[in-house]
Amino acid sequence: MINLFINISYLTANTLMILAIKMLSTPKTARLGNLIGIAGMFWAIAAALISLHLSDYITPIIVIFLGGIFGIYIALKVKITALPQMIAILNGLGGLAAVFISLSEVISQSKNDISNITSLIIGGITFSGSILAFAKLNFPRWSKSVRFPGQYIINLILSLSVLGFALGYVLRNHPEAFYFLAFMNLLLGFMLILPVGGADIPVVIAFLNACSGWAGVSVGLSLQSPVLIVIGTIVGTGGTFLARTMTKALNRSLLNILIGGGNSPTTEIDNSPKIANIGSPADAAFIMQNAAKIIIVPGFGMAAAHAQHALKNMADILRNKYQAEVKFAIHPVAGRMPGHMNVLLAEANVDYADVFELNDINNEFQETDVAYVIGANDITNPQAKTNPNSPIYGMPILEVEKAKTVFFVKRSLGNGYSNVENPLFFAPNTYMLYGDAAHITEEIVKYLEA
Amino acid sequence: MDIWYLLNIFMLACFVGYFTIREITPALHSPLMSVSNAISGIVILGALITLKSDFGFLDSFFSYLACFFAAINIFGGFAVSQRMLEMFKTGKHK
Incomplete structure (x- = not known):
């Protein structure tokens, strides 16, 4: 009889945990899914403790309890950026x-x-x-x-x-x-x-x-x-x-x-003199004020500078004060883990309905007035499409070059991680905003509010 | 249990896993990983099973260590997933 109970428990625990993963498919069901996963796990552990006839029950429970406290402590203490x-x-x-x-x-x-x-x-x-x-x-x-x-x-x-x-x-x-x-x-x-x-x-x-x-x-x-x-x-x-x-x-x-x-070095480095347009937060604010559609492209630089809150603020002002359409575009490898950018934007209270994946938004750039690229580089580099000799050739990119105006928020004109030069920096409709991603965005917000 | 029987379960689970995870929206890939961390703590069952046989101090010590680390995974993984998932909201401006 007890054996039957144990087997049913394991089967149920298994089912619950698969269901938990299944329910992660949309944010609506994900929270409940996580709770179902917790229920499944507890059921499995309880069934194991009952069925194993251990000579000592107290020590394993204490050990699990200690591990649990430690785990919950780091889970609650860890910064979202970490x-x-x-x-x-x-x-x-x-x-x-x-x-x-x-x-x-x-x-x-x-x-x-x-x-x-x-x-x-x-x-x-x-x-x-x-x-x-x-x-x-x-x-x-x-x-x-x-x-x-x-x-x-x-x-x-x-x-x-x-x-x-x-x-x-x-x-x-x-x-x-x-x-x-x-x-x-x-x-x-x-x-x-x-x-x-x-x-x-x-x-x-x-x-x-x-x-x-x-x-x-x-x-x-x-x-x-x-x-x-x-x-x-x-x-x-x-x-x-x-x-x-x-x-x-x-x-x-x-x-x-x-x-x-x-990051193998580039095969050929074009040394012909090129000049990048250098913009200021005031210019950026002015152009954004008159834009009907703005797409924000975040990368690891946004995470490093903790710029997501300033970014959310900027998006809200553009939307509410200037009636612009503001969307976020996310490349699958932006950041340091899968879905990293989505979590950071969610932390800053960005509505997940405004956040789009590469394939869902890429054909919208041609009708976009401003692309605001913040702390990203390689994932926008058109050489991935045009230069077969480039190490990043064939990598899908966000086609920000199709927007009317492109702003790059960067610390310097350096190359990205792949060490490939981004020709977009020298395009006539691109403006470079040099500085800390959070600081630049806050400056733009100041001008937008004025 | 026969190893071939277990390998059949393994093969079927591979398909279940693939077709379930394929449907998950990329926006939730980070919580997916932390929930995975949590449920991979299921190895705690293995640690409890090895506790059953007692072959001296080192044997139990290793089992308890495994128990401890798996428990960190379970509790930490579920807690951090819940924390992340609470942040995903919609419908604030419409």
Whole structure:
């Protein structure tokens, strides 16, 4: 009887958690979906605690409670701008949990099965990779792609030795091989993420998210738990789907990103003298006052300068005082994690009905008076369409060059992450606004209010 | 349980995952990742299962550590998702 109850509980928990993901499809149902996910998770844990007949119930509950308090504390304390770091850490902890489960299994059962090894390998790579991804996100000095001669040979040797120790453990059943494997594996995860540069981090975050799911699947196969397999797979396919969406939006492959092929220097640099129009916030305010339609294109620079609140303010004034139509256009790889810009705009209370994706808004630029590009560069570079020799050729872009007037809010005239010159900066209808994204936008607001 | 039976479940779950996640609006891709983080904390079941066998201090210690980290994922993931989702609003100017 109790067995029947337990099985029904696991089945229900599984269903609820899949339903939770399904309900994330629109913002209307998403909040309820999250609550349903919480219900499913509690049901699963309760069923496990009841069915396992542990000799000691108190300690696991205390441990879960402590972890829970810690988790909720960081979830409530973390700044919205630091969300990519938080996601990176959570990816890593998922991997780390899988590592400790497989270590515990080795000690208790000395069972040499392949799925236990794969959960150690995937979990370990997820953990050390995520820690490095966190460091790259949190400390701008670390964010550069790190490459040195012989790097790929070292990676190859590491991968082969991981494989060798795994085989040694499975065939010969040496627990020592397992510990050594665990260590080499952490090193490998670190080395894999080392060459990835700042703007490619969203892909890596999605990739590590998937890995934490695949690690869960391995644990499930090893412990023969269908719940773990199903939920792990949902997480794994989700992360894989996101990573694929990102790589498509960069027109690159995951392999190319992991070996750091992103910011190869431009093949030819055109040194002919070019002059960019330099505008002022007053000019921008004047042109916007007379515009009927304005599209705002945010990028990582907006996040770095915390300009989303000033931006929302500007959009409201343009809408209410000058009756302009204001929309936000978001490129899939803008920011440091999938959906990063959407969350920041939502934080500033921007209505999500005003925020549009690349494919939904791209044909509107030709009827747009002003495109306000704030802290973005590569995702608007027309060379992606026109110059087959350009490293970013083939990447889908937001076609801001079709707008009547384009404003670029930038710190300097430098090239973007991809190190490709943006010819749009020198176009006759483009004006550069140099300075901090938040400061420039606040200045424009002042002139608009006057 | 037979490994082939489990692999069949795995294969079916791959399709369910793909077709479910494909429908999610790109605006919610960040909450999707944090909810994924939360539900990937389901490995806590694995940690509890390994607690059942007691082969000395190190065995239990590793299981409890796994329990602790998975709990951070579950609670932290759901809490941060809820916080994000509360911010997505519509219909303020019409």
